Amino acid sequence: MSDGYKISYLDNLESESIYIMREVAAEFEKPVLLYSVGKDSSVLLRLAQKAFYPGKIPFPLLHVDTSYKFTEMIEFRDNLAQREGLNLIVHRSENYIKKGMHPSKYGRDKCCKFLKTQALLDSLSEGKFDAAIGGARREEEKSRAKERIFSFRDKFGAWDPKNQRPELWSLFNTNVDPGESVRVFPLSNWTELDIWNYIKREEIDIVPLYFAKKRKIIRRDGLILLNDEFNDPREGEKVEEEMVRFRTLGCSPCSGAVESQASDLDGIIAEVAAALKSERENRAIDYESEGSMETKKKEGYF
Amino acid sequence: MKGEKDLLRFVTAGSIDDGKSTLIGRLLYESKGIYKDQLSSIEEFAEKKGEKEVDLSLLVDGLKSEREQGITIDVAYRYFSTDRRKFIIADSPGHVQYTRNMVTAASTANLAVILLDARKGVLEQTKRHSFITTLLDIPHILVVVNKMDLVDYSKDIFEKIKEDYLEFSSRLNIHDIQVMPMSALKGDMVTRRGDKMDWYEGRTFLQFLENVNIVSDRNLIDFRFPVQTVIRPDLDFRGYAGRIESGVISKGNDIAVLPSGKKSRVKSIVTYDGELEEAYAPQSVILTLEDEIDISRGDMLIRQRNVPDLADEFEAEICWMDEVPLEEGGRYLLKQTTNTVPAIIKEMRYKIDINTLHRKEDKELGLNDIGRVIIKTQRPVMYDPYERNHATGSFVLIDELSNTTAGAGIIWYPSGKLPETENTG
Numbered sequence: 001m002s003d004g005y006k007i008s009y010l011d012n013l014e015s016e017s018i019y020i021m022r023e024v025a026a027e028f029e030k031p032v033l034l035y036s037v038g039k040d041s042s043v044l045l046r047l048a049q050k051a052f053y054p055g056k057i058p059f060p061l062l063h064v065d066t067s068y069k070f071t072e073m074i075e076f077r078d079n080l081a082q083r084e085g086l087n088l089i090v091h092r093s094e095n096y097i098k099k100g101m102h103p104s105k106y107g108r109d110k111c112c113k114f115l116k117t118q119a120l121l122d123s124l125s126e127g128k129f130d131a132a133i134g135g136a137r138r139e140e141e142k143s144r145a146k147e148r149i150f151s152f153r154d155k156f157g158a159w160d161p162k163n164q165r166p167e168l169w170s171l172f173n174t175n176v177d178p179g180e181s182v183r184v185f186p187l188s189n190w191t192e193l194d195i196w197n198y199i200k201r202e203e204i205d206i207v208p209l210y211f212a213k214k215r216k217i218i219r220r221d222g223l224i225l226l227n228d229e230f231n232d233p234r235e236g237e238k239v240e241e242e243m244v245r246f247r248t249l250g251c252s253p254c255s256g257a258v259e260s261q262a263s264d265l266d267g268i269i270a271e272v273a274a275a276l277k278s279e280r281e282n283r284a285i286d287y288e289s290e291g292s293m294e295t296k297k298k299e300g301y302f
Numbered sequence: 303m304k305g306e307k308d309l310l311r312f313v314t315a316g317s318i319d320d321g322k323s324t325l326i327g328r329l330l331y332e333s334k335g336i337y338k339d340q341l342s343s344i345e346e347f348a349e350k351k352g353e354k355e356v357d358l359s360l361l362v363d364g365l366k367s368e369r370e371q372g373i374t375i376d377v378a379y380r381y382f383s384t385d386r387r388k389f390i391i392a393d394s395p396g397h398v399q400y401t402r403n404m405v406t407a408a409s410t411a412n413l414a415v416i417l418l419d420a421r422k423g424v425l426e427q428t429k430r431h432s433f434i435t436t437l438l439d440i441p442h443i444l445v446v447v448n449k450m451d452l453v454d455y456s457k458d459i460f461e462k463i464k465e466d467y468l469e470f471s472s473r474l475n476i477h478d479i480q481v482m483p484m485s486a487l488k489g490d491m492v493t494r495r496g497d498k499m500d501w502y503e504g505r506t507f508l509q510f511l512e513n514v515n516i517v518s519d520r521n522l523i524d525f526r527f528p529v530q531t532v533i534r535p536d537l538d539f540r541g542y543a544g545r546i547e548s549g550v551i552s553k554g555n556d557i558a559v560l561p562s563g564k565k566s567r568v569k570s571i572v573t574y575d576g577e578l579e580e581a582y583a584p585q586s587v588i589l590t591l592e593d594e595i596d597i598s599r600g601d602m603l604i605r606q607r608n609v610p611d612l613a614d615e616f617e618a619e620i621c622w623m624d625e626v627p628l629e630e631g632g633r634y635l636l637k638q639t640t641n642t643v644p645a646i647i648k649e650m651r652y653k654i655d656i657n658t659l660h661r662k663e664d665k666e667l668g669l670n671d672i673g674r675v676i677i678k679t680q681r682p683v684m685y686d687p688y689e690r691n692h693a694t695g696s697f698v699l700i701d702e703l704s705n706t707t708a709g710a711g712i713i714w715y716p717s718g719k720l721p722e723t724e725n726t727g
Contacts, residue, residue, distance in 0.1 A: 005582050008306035009388040018586040019545045022530040026599050053574040055535035138379045145378045165707045166623045168409040171637050171698045175705040191381045
């Protein structure tokens with residue numbers, strides 16, 4: 001066969017993801033794209049733009065804002081939405097935010113449960129969305145390794161790992177009853193390195209926190225936290241200045257930075273390729289208890 | 303795109319205790335597909351259980367509930383890459399829900415890795431794995447004779463098992479089989495050759511994975527473009543979005559639309575990154591046509607002189623995946639390419655005993671059964687025999703009441719043209 005018909009792994013992954021996006025748009029009444037402002041969401045967004053070009057993305061974006069997201073993320077999100085003319089819905093659980101929900105007060109599990117999981121479920125049911133597209137990847141975490149690309153959720157938004165629909169070829173079962181929904185993961189087969197290589201190839205804009213820079217930080221519980229409006233030094237802690245970057249972005253009080261010199265994409269790609277630690281290690285939420293992601297997902301966590 | 307990494311998807315199948323998880327764990331570990339914190343979490347686990355050596359197989363054991371029970375319940379997907387390729391492993395567990403899982407894992411694979419234990423040789427399970435591999439028409443099979451360390455790395459034992467396997471598999475329709483020795487536990491012939499099996503001159507496992515030729519596995523002859531959705535941003539643009547499932551298309555090529563049979567030409571091949579002169583499988587593109595024709599999701603664009611079968615009755619192999627059995631006369635939704643049609647099981651022809659490969663008459667298929675049926679659909683479907691085209695020759699059956707994916711199907715022939723398959727039992 002002619003060499004001209006070669007298809008690289010990134011082309012392959014891209015084509016599969018576009019296919020999945022289009023299946024969602026065609027088969028569901030009211031899909032939504034869960035946009036978390038992170039690098040995976042940035043790739044997801046570009047793939048959605050590609051899938052429907054020259055048309056617009058035929059569904060809205062939804063950001064669940066816990067109120068503790070890095071300020072740079074929020075600025076990035078709002079600029080992007082304006083520049084690209086995106087239909088962006090921002091959902092905040094004002095109810096619990098007003099009550100002072102915070103990881104230091106209620107513990108990380110509870111904070112996540114109310115400000116993320118519950119907020120997500122509330123916003124999905126308010127919007128009557130029957131399909132929610134997310135940027136999760138199977139490589140990220142062991143309970144994700146077994147999740148379907150089209151992952152069924154019952155009326156409570158819960159995942160049942162022991163009762164998943166078989167998924168064969170590219171034939172996705174999109175049948176749901178009223179009130180039930182599907183989470184769709186077009187990036188299932190991508191790895192962290194694939195994401196970075198794609199961001200570079202496609203020149204996709206990402207939040208600057210991913211690049212190493214001298215930042216004011218506080219070391220706490222084995223995490224390197226940014227000294228920002230959400231994290232003040234406690235007694236005995238001091239503010240240091242270090243070259244750090246974030247491998248994943250979440251809420252400021254629970255997202256740890258890593259010491260790094262990678263200030264551009266090539267640096268990040270080299271770092272990830274040589275990485276000996278997985279990217280979720282600095283996410284405190286996965287470590288609260290063994291199998292905690294699995295537990296969260298059963299409750300409806302994304 | 304020359305010189306860039308490509309993508310290989312493979313399925314691993316094995317019986318209980320044949321060292322499959324150890325092999326995958328080692329592969330991930332030695333190719334850096336596993337991260338330090340994931341490693342330390344299994345070290346902790348070993349400590350908790352009071353075991354001295356870290357068990358690499360734990361790297362691939364998934365869910366908490368599975369680890370507690372010491373079983374795996376579902377297909378798990380694993381990823382690693384080398385300088386030459388990115389790999390996706392569909393890891394099919396050896397026991398519970400065996401057939402359903404392996405069929406699922408095999409449906410997207412270019413290569414099947416079948417493990418067997420050097421002390422036990424070719425078992426019924428090995429035959430089962432091989433049968434499913436041929437049923438799903440996976441182009442390449444690599445048979446790994448594992449645990450060679452437990453038989454003193456004996457060349458004679460390896461050769462005997464290889465001979466047994468090739469004798470058995472000659473009855474199956476397999477295009478490309480390789481048999482290799484290994485000790486996944488000791489690491490011989492996984493990513494390194496080791497020094498115990500100098501008598502074996504073939505490639506290591508990783509070398510094999512990196513070099514198996516998959517370019518010619520793609521069907522680049524029959525252009526098939528199932529329409530997913532119509533893109534109409536304004537009155538001037540009407541494009542048909544889809545993935546080229548097989549074949550090649552160029553600007554200016556003639557096309558026909560199925561099932562209507564209307565004809566036109568390709569006006570443009572549109573992508574976000576600019577228009578293309580030519581596109582090929584498996585690219586996702588948007589096609590615009592010279593003429594205004596009514597086309598919607600579920601239609602298929604093809605070349606005028608290369609037409610798939612169009613029939614409302616055909617013969618298919620079914621793998622049943624639901625607790626509620628499939629019965630003759632049962633009604634389902636049949637999903638094939640981007641098309642979903644009501645279907646009825648017109649006739650149950652036979653069930654296959656996947657241990658002996660014998661056929662037996664039966665009027666229903668239970669969970670994990672495989673059998674041959676004749677299906678009648680409410681509207682004609684456009685398909686090619688599975689062997690020629692996996693994308694247009696496969697379907698799933700959905701139970702309309704429970705919404706579950708109840709069965710997977712492979713189309714062989716239109717009904718009425720039923721060549722008798724040889725009895726392989």
